[in-house]
Amino acid sequence: MKAVVWHGKRDVRVDTVDDPVIQEPTDAVIRVTSSGICGSDLHLYEVLGPFMTEGDILGHEPMGIVEEVGPQVTRLKPGDRVVVPFQIACGGCWMCAQGLQTQCETTQVREEGMGAALFGYTRLYGRVPGGQAEYLRVPQAQYGPITVPVGPPDDRFVYLSDVLPTAWQAVEYAAIPDGGTLLVLGLGPIGDMCARIALHRGAGRVIGVDPVAERRDRALARGVEALDLHDRDEVLTAIRELTGGRGPDSVIDAVGMEAHGSPTTKAVQQMVGILPDAWAAKIMETAGVDRLAALDLAIEAVRRGGTISIIGVYGAWPTRCRC
Numbered sequence: 001m002k003a004v005v006w007h008g009k010r011d012v013r014v015d016t017v018d019d020p021v022i023q024e025p026t027d028a029v030i031r032v033t034s035s036g037i038c039g040s041d042l043h044l045y046e047v048l049g050p051f052m053t054e055g056d057i058l059g060h061e062p063m064g065i066v067e068e069v070g071p072q073v074t075r076l077k078p079g080d081r082v083v084v085p086f087q088i089a090c091g092g093c094w095m096c097a098q099g100l101q102t103q104c105e106t107t108q109v110r111e112e113g114m115g116a117a118l119f120g121y122t123r124l125y126g127r128v129p130g131g132q133a134e135y136l137r138v139p140q141a142q143y144g145p146i147t148v149p150v151g152p153p154d155d156r157f158v159y160l161s162d163v164l165p166t167a168w169q170a171v172e173y174a175a176i177p178d179g180g181t182l183l184v185l186g187l188g189p190i191g192d193m194c195a196r197i198a199l200h201r202g203a204g205r206v207i208g209v210d211p212v213a214e215r216r217d218r219a220l221a222r223g224v225e226a227l228d229l230h231d232r233d234e235v236l237t238a239i240r241e242l243t244g245g246r247g248p249d250s251v252i253d254a255v256g257m258e259a260h261g262s263p264t265t266k267a268v269q270q271m272v273g274i275l276p277d278a279w280a281a282k283i284m285e286t287a288g289v290d291r292l293a294a295l296d297l298a299i300e301a302v303r304r305g306g307t308i309s310i311i312g313v314y315g316a317w318p319t320r321c322r323c
Helices: 039-045 163-174 189-200 213-220 232-242 263-273 277-286 293-301
Strands: 002-008 011-016 028-035 062-069 081-083 135-138 181-185 205-210 225-228 250-253 307-310
Touching (some): 062 135, 163 250, 181 189, 181 293, 189 205, 205 213, 205 232, 213 225, 225 232, 232 293, 250 293, 293 307
Parallel strands (some): 181 205, 181 250, 205 225, 250 307
Antiparallel strands (some): 002 011, 028 062, 028 135, 062 081
């Protein structure tokens, strides 16, 4: 089959690789019909290269048609149309029973100190071949895949794999009071959807910050007050003026490790990137080389007693965080 394969920093190719097969009785194989490209995939393209292995197949936002199932997969059959969530969870362990599927104890990558395995996302999360391919082996298929109806186009469903639940959970964590004000840092796909979900769920006001004009215009058209990230101090002043000098009730950091406004840390990231992988990985795991401009802005902007929801991916100091 054809698949998107990682060969090195800034070196990703479409290669011919072996077709996946059933390996465990709880596996399924699907024919992929759509797969998203996540902002997190761009981290693999450069910053998280030290944790990648040449030959890794990328992608964690797929959907498709079931081709084959293992003997313990009774809820799916060949021909079913499914969306595959990005994390791999068993549904039966203690963590899954608590609704914490990203910490599944069956697929947990203990040797790396991480939570549940993920499709197509570094050795830290199990090196499971990903969904930017013609076919995908789905472990724990007795639980994970979501069956969707035949008929509507894929783009009505594919966001269930990552974007929609990630954004929904970010809003849930933000604990916005009824009629309260939410600040969203970053208006890319996740931030934009966070803003829409917050308004849908009763937020009185949503303020978005992003340096890209097209993103701001899109958010403005949906009722979001959008600010340009051209100067940090001016943005903070504008946020305070919009919130009576108090700051927003809740802030969502939908940016993460490669935020604008951290030139020194950007240079450090680039220097670490030219080191041998073993050295670079150790530095990233222990020293921390994330650009924290978005997180710093969130902390500075939120009102006293407010809530910060961090959904942006950080690759260095939080890699050992059990969150």
